[in-house]
Amino acid sequence: MAESSPAGSGGSPGVSAPPRDGSLLIRGGIGGVSFQFEELLAGAAALDGLVRQLQMVEVEADTVRRALFPYQSDSYTSGSNAIIAVGEAGRDVGRVRSQLQRIGDDVRASHREYEYAEARNALLLRMGLHGSEYGAAPEPFALPGVRGTVEGWVAMAPRNLAVLLGLPWPLAAVASALAGPADIRRLVRDASEAPGLVFLKPRPVSIVGRETFTADVDLSPAGLLRRAGAVGEQGGRIEVIEVDGGSRPAWVVIIPGTQQGALPEGTNPFDPAGIAEALGYDSASTAQAIREALRQAGAEAGDQLVAVGYSQGGIHAMNLSKDRAVLAEYDLKFVLTAGSPVGGISPAPGIRSLHLEHEQDWVPGADGLANPDTRDRVTVTLTNPLAVPPPQDFGLGPGHRLENYADGAALVSASRDNTLKDSTAALAAVVGTGGAATVTRFSLRREARPAPRATPATPPGPQRSPGAPNDRGREGSSPRGTPG
Numbered sequence: 001m002a003e004s005s006p007a008g009s010g011g012s013p014g015v016s017a018p019p020r021d022g023s024l025l026i027r028g029g030i031g032g033v034s035f036q037f038e039e040l041l042a043g044a045a046a047l048d049g050l051v052r053q054l055q056m057v058e059v060e061a062d063t064v065r066r067a068l069f070p071y072q073s074d075s076y077t078s079g080s081n082a083i084i085a086v087g088e089a090g091r092d093v094g095r096v097r098s099q100l101q102r103i104g105d106d107v108r109a110s111h112r113e114y115e116y117a118e119a120r121n122a123l124l125l126r127m128g129l130h131g132s133e134y135g136a137a138p139e140p141f142a143l144p145g146v147r148g149t150v151e152g153w154v155a156m157a158p159r160n161l162a163v164l165l166g167l168p169w170p171l172a173a174v175a176s177a178l179a180g181p182a183d184i185r186r187l188v189r190d191a192s193e194a195p196g197l198v199f200l201k202p203r204p205v206s207i208v209g210r211e212t213f214t215a216d217v218d219l220s221p222a223g224l225l226r227r228a229g230a231v232g233e234q235g236g237r238i239e240v241i242e243v244d245g246g247s248r249p250a251w252v253v254i255i256p257g258t259q260q261g262a263l264p265e266g267t268n269p270f271d272p273a274g275i276a277e278a279l280g281y282d283s284a285s286t287a288q289a290i291r292e293a294l295r296q297a298g299a300e301a302g303d304q305l306v307a308v309g310y311s312q313g314g315i316h317a318m319n320l321s322k323d324r325a326v327l328a329e330y331d332l333k334f335v336l337t338a339g340s341p342v343g344g345i346s347p348a349p350g351i352r353s354l355h356l357e358h359e360q361d362w363v364p365g366a367d368g369l370a371n372p373d374t375r376d377r378v379t380v381t382l383t384n385p386l387a388v389p390p391p392q393d394f395g396l397g398p399g400h401r402l403e404n405y406a407d408g409a410a411l412v413s414a415s416r417d418n419t420l421k422d423s424t425a426a427l428a429a430v431v432g433t434g435g436a437a438t439v440t441r442f443s444l445r446r447e448a449r450p451a452p453r454a455t456p457a458t459p460p461g462p463q464r465s466p467g468a469p470n471d472r473g474r475e476g477s478s479p480r481g482t483p484g
Contacts, residue, residue, distance in 0.1 A: 188280025314340025
């Protein structure tokens with residue numbers, strides 16, 4: 001939270017980095033730098049109003065002081081004392097006004113310096129200039145490990161490409177700075193237009209089956225993430241849970257991570273091509289299927305909604321937070337993601353979100369963007385040591401394992417940090433803590449890839465070479481009326 005200076009110290013309030021909570025690094029939320037500045041800037045604006053009022057008091061005090069001059073001779077001692085007292089009171093008001101004005105100016109100057117430092121670091125990163133020698137921000141603003149390395153590499157992709165194409169390093173750095181951040185969305189769309197990669201383009205996703213049952217459901221962040229793992233054990237499935245939302249019905253949609261095999265090739269909406277749909281096409285087809293699943297489960301317009309996703313599923317979940325069709329139909333309150341690259345997705349105002357990442361998980365950094373530091377958006381970076389699994393279980397790396405994120409989510413729920421308590425309370429306010437609930441699992445299928453066009457068969461028999469004369473043309477070239 002914002003630090004206040006001791007009374008009489010003359011110092012201005014400032015911001016403090018979010019405290020580290022054991023193995024958890026916390027960014028955003030009510031303890032985030034951005035929200036602290038929001039509070040301080042709001043306070044500075046209120047001080048402006050007070051400064052204007054004090055200016056008016058100063059003017060009135062000076063007017064009273066001048067009005068006493070004609071009466072000073074009536075009783076010189078008392079008249080002089082009154083004039084002096086009013087003048088000193090006006091000067092005291094002026095000193096208070098000046099101090100308040102300075103505090104407001106210092107807050108705004110500090111905010112400008114913070115924005116400049118953030119923009120400068122982002123620019124230097126795109127140019128490939130980062131590290132302590134360039135004044136890069138220290139921990140906890142910097143993210144160490146594999147996750148931060150991948151994010152930096154993606155952010156520097158334009159520069160790296162320019163160097164590969166033969167541009168001198170300084171020119172490549174300038175070109176990268178002018179090009180701006182790497183646009184993953186555009187890159188995915190461009191890639192899907194390349195020969196042989198058309199399968200990356202989204203195709204319609206439909207519901208082909210469902211099962212409904214009643215179960216005891218743990219609705220804590222850890223419990224919801226573990227349900228994402230259970231749903232992901234069967235290809236192409238999502239889960240919709242009806243919960244007691246208090247005054248209004250509430251629903252939770254759970255979306256699994258990337259899946260391979262099991263279903264016919266190309267028909268699982270959560271196969272690797274689903275990542276392209278999520279990053280490049282805003283999950284358009286999957287979001288439409290999720291809306292239909294909610295309707296079939298019994299959700300009605302205006303009902304509260306929570307979206308939960310792991311890895312690829314987290315991208316789809318965050319895309320729901322900006323999907324106009326979803327937001328027009330349901331009141332999306334909260335999004336929970338784990339191991340998902342969602343830094344480039346901006347949710348609609350008022351939607352809360354909690355993102356779990358691990359410093360040794362490269363996947364969350366794959367979009368080259370850190371999650372924004374805002375009041376409604378909390379990012380928790382796990383820093384606990386990891387055991388290296390055997391090669392056959394390595395997958396996308398030990399940092400990306402779902403169980404590790406579930407354990408981290410349990411630490412988040414147990415934390416006494418005010419930012420985390422506020423975020424988990426916002427989730428619990430919608431879904432409660434758990435108990436018996438109606439669960440519906442839907443089987444989704446993507447439309448199969450179109451069959452490749454068959455090459456016309458070559459007819460049998462002798463073939464005329466391209467330069468050979470055409471007998472039919474020669475016969476038809478006789479002048480009309482000429483005897484045969």
